[in-house]
Amino acid sequence: MVNWVIDKIKKALKKRKVKIFLVFLVFSTLIWLINNLSESYVSTASFDLEYVNVPKGYLFKGATDNELKVKLEAGGFQFxxxxxxxxxxxxxxxxxxxxxxxxxxxxxxxxKQVERQLSASMSLIDIETDTLFVGMLAVVSKKVPVKPNIEVNMARNYLLDGQMEIQPDSIAITGPSEEIDTIVVVRTNKLTLPDLDSDFSETIEIYKSKELKNTEYSIGEVELTAKIARFSEKVFEVPITTVHFPNNIDVKTFPDKVSVVCKAKLKRLKKIEASDFEVIADYGQLKDGITDELKLELRKKPSGLHSVKLQKNSVEYILNKK
Structure with missing residues (x-):
């Protein structure tokens, strides 16, 4: 029993010595590594190149080198x-x-540009590339309007209340003159809005033709906004007024009134009366000869209407001398 205990103690001591040895080995290695990395070395390094500050009037098309290999003197940690x-x-x-x-x-x-961007503890010894060649394309810029390619389908009894707004309504395009000289407008991608019955605001990308390979757009999308309102329709019976007829001629139209169809907001329609309209038949159209019918013209209409039209564009008539 005593021998067994002694053997256990010896084995434990051996394991402890091994662990201590390993700890000292690790620390010794770290000290050696730190000492070596703290020293200065001459070695090669690679930098990715980023080309900036393109001259005005040119478009950057690429360069012969996108990576630069250099020889540096620096600390081991930096390498x-x-x-x-x-x-x-x-x-x-x-x-x-x-x-x-x-x-x-x-x-x-x-x-000199490279040296300015190195840390103070680095020294540039040599550069592998003698000259950097850069592809540049001469370009021009101009401002063109944006035209939305949009299909709006309104819900029943709803209409656009005013004009659709585009922000921004024009953009700058930059490219070779042979590409952009003929461009007078840019369009958006196709957008379909079905059954609209409320105001909307949509962001839509600008369409970029594949043929304009070297043309850049100042922005890539625009904002479309519009107000949608509920409209109603009302018909007004408006008397036909004959104008410029000689005093010795009496004219009678058949019928003597015409229906005027209006679309507007219900609140606006309630304030409109037939007297706010004037429909005329002008004698001047008879100067070139007698016609079968007199054409009608809506001379006066109230403001704030979405649309207005005559149900009849001409009427029959009889002329009598007084």
Missing amino acids: LGFNFKHSKIAIDLADAQHKDSIFYIPQEIYR
């Missing part, structure tokens, strides 16, 4: 960071030079 992420370097296109239609940035120019 370790490059292994986990790609840092970005902004290339300012305002410094680009061009000959005819070829745009480029020599290394001595963009090198």
